[in-house]
Amino acid sequence: MATPRTSPTASSAPAVARLRGWLQGRDLAVFRSVADRHWPGADPLLPRLSRSANHGLLWFGTAAGIAVLGSSARSRRAALRGVASLAVASAAINTVGKGAVRRDRPILDAVPVMRQLKRQPVTTSFPSGHAASAAAFATGVALESKGWGAVVAPVAAAVAASRVYTGVHYPSDVLAGAALGIGAAFALRGVVPTRGQLPAPGRPPGEAPALPAGKDLVVVVNRESGTATATASLVREALPMATVMEVAPADLPASFADAADRGRALGVCGGDGTVNLAAAVAATHGMPLAVFPGGTLNHFAYDLGIETVHDTAAALTAGDAIRVDLGRFRPGPKGADGADGYFLNAFSLGVYPELVNTREHWSPRIGGWSAGVLAAFHVLRGQRPLEAEFQGRRRPLWLVFVGNGLFRRVGPNPGRRHNLADGLLDVRVIHGGRGPALRLLAAAVAGPLTRSPVHAAVRRRRVRIGGLAPGTPYAYDGEVAHSGTELMIDKLPEALTVYCPMPV
Incomplete structure (x- = not known):
């Protein structure tokens, strides 16, 4: 008589059940050990820290502090990436994580009353959203700035630990939440690279004395x-x-x-x-x-x-x-008297020069960022298109942007030049028409080197803009001046030697 054959799935089911039971037992044992142990100094601190992290308020405040106290672009990037990583983790927790495993919250009988939160959470226990947010924020900050990451990491660890200490999560909830948060920060980095991931700019070597x-x-x-x-x-x-x-x-x-x-x-x-x-x-x-x-x-x-x-x-x-x-650039017709001007970053006509003027007027009173927002609102509401001859045709233009070198995308935004000696001008034009704000937004979404009824972007070695009204404002590297009837724009290739750290 043949012996009945047992399928691999059926034979492995008891083993999986035993492993799950063992893990749950260890999870509960660690939870009770934390509840039974006295932690000097933790009773007045950890419950408050846990509450302060509700809705990410602790991390938003920390991000603001990093941006202000750091006073550098790296600090601001670290703060922004921390908040963005937190947002990705929160979205993942709320849309997928909480619904995937509907686990009941721990029973609080073993947790001392003074540790317990006054308002108990009502969502499912797995995974911990607080731990995910803390880990995502700390990891995002560290990916941009190791120094600030080292400052934030102990606080993030304390917030994660406080969720077990106050009895609202099992240890495995916290570990899973932390893993999800770290994964969210790295997933965001895959879409929006950190500055350290970007290739070094083009670097033709220059001769300069060691000082x-x-x-x-x-x-x-x-x-x-x-x-x-x-x-x-x-x-x-x-x-x-x-x-x-x-x-x-x-x-x-x-x-x-x-x-x-x-x-x-x-x-x-x-x-x-x-x-x-x-x-x-x-x-x-x-x-x-x-x-x-x-x-x-x-x-x-x-x-x-x-x-x-x-x-x-x-x-x-x-x-x-x-x-x-x-x-x-030469701010007048060819052959006219007028000194050449220079730009390292960008030259522009249209709405941007007026935006710069308005921003500089208000920035001493309300700060640079707020003044920029106010200036954009003021200019885009009341400005008229510029009339000029561009590429042999007279047309209305909201903006003419000429970059010194091709600006490339950093994630979804154009913002960095990978080659500072490419011999090219990055020319972008926003054509005239209704709704300058929408046209500028469409141009930003379209990106570099595109053509559309709204936006055109091309590479050139020189640009001529004619038919200008005398006194038309233009901007270069954040400064504002006024033109004659014509502008000639080109480049002096490799004309400047700059001290620059070499990549290791």
């Missing part, structure tokens, strides 16, 4: 620019042999000329407008430029990979430098 401790370096500081005054103190500490001059904006041109005559290299500390002035002087004198980010945005410095005084100081000590292109 240990800043010897023979003269640094001009715009004392009214962003964080320049505080940055100047860091420059003096890092480069004690450098000459550091803090001057008013009106004195910058004369100070740069004087610094170029006194040193072997020219240093600048300020925003993009200040760096623009220094770059023109350095290129004219054929000397290397050392950039210390001290403005509000510092686009050029960050595209070089310079975020701190230490980055520039290390490049000066080693004599590491690269060559970059310098954008050039």
Whole structure:
């Protein structure tokens, strides 16, 4: 008589059940061990910490603190990535996690009353949303800034532990939530890369003298620019042999000329407008430029990979430098008297110059970010399209943007140049028509190098814009000036040598 055969699925079912029972038993044992043990100092702290993390309030406040106290682009990116990672984790928990395993909350009989939360959660226990948010935020911050990540990690761990300590979750709920939060932060990084994941910008090497401790370096500081005054103190500490001059904006041109005559290299500390002035002087004198980010945005410095005084100081000590292109424009017809102007980042016509003017008017009173929002609302509500001849045809234009090098996407947003010496102009045009705000949004979504009835983006080596009304405002590197009837825009390839840290 044949022996009945048992399917592998049937034979493994008891083993799976035994393993599940053992895990649940261990989970309950650890929960009861935590409840029975006295944790010195934890009773007044952990329940409050657990409540403070409700709805992510603790992490939003922490992100604001990092952005303000850090006062650097890396800190702001860390804060933003932490919040974005938290949002992804929360969405995953609320849409999938809580409905996948409907586990009852622990029974609180073993948990001392003083530890218990006054308002008990009513959702299912698995996984822990608080642990997921804490882990996602801490991981997101650490992916952009290891220093801030080390500060946030103990707080995140304490929040996760508080969920078991107060009796609202089993340990496995917390571990699963933390794993989900970490996964959410890395998933977001896969879609929106961190700055460290991006390829290094194009770096044709330049010749520059090594200046240990800043010897023979003269640094001009715009004392009214962003964080320049505080940055100047860091420059003096890092480069004690450098000459550091803090001057008013009106004195910058004369100070740069004087610094170029006194040193072997020219240093600048300020925003993009200040760096623009220094770059023109350095290129004219054929000397290397050392950039210390001290403005509000510092686009050029960050595209070089310079975020701190230490980055520039290390490049000066080693004599590491690269060559970059310098954008050039003539604010009048060919052959007319008029000095050439230069730009490191971008040149623009249309709504942007008026936006810059309005922002600069309000920023001393309400801050740069708030002034930018107010300026955008004011300009897009009341501005009319610019009438100009572009590519041989007269047309209404809301915006003409000419970038010094091709701006590429960082995640969903165009924002960084991978090659600072590509010899190309990144030309983007928003055509005239109703709804400038919607047209600008459509252009942003469309991205670079596209053509549509709303937006066009092309690569050029030179651009001519004619038929302008005399006195038409234009902007370059955040500064505003006024044109004649014609603008000629091109590039000086590899015209500027800049100290820049080399990738390891």
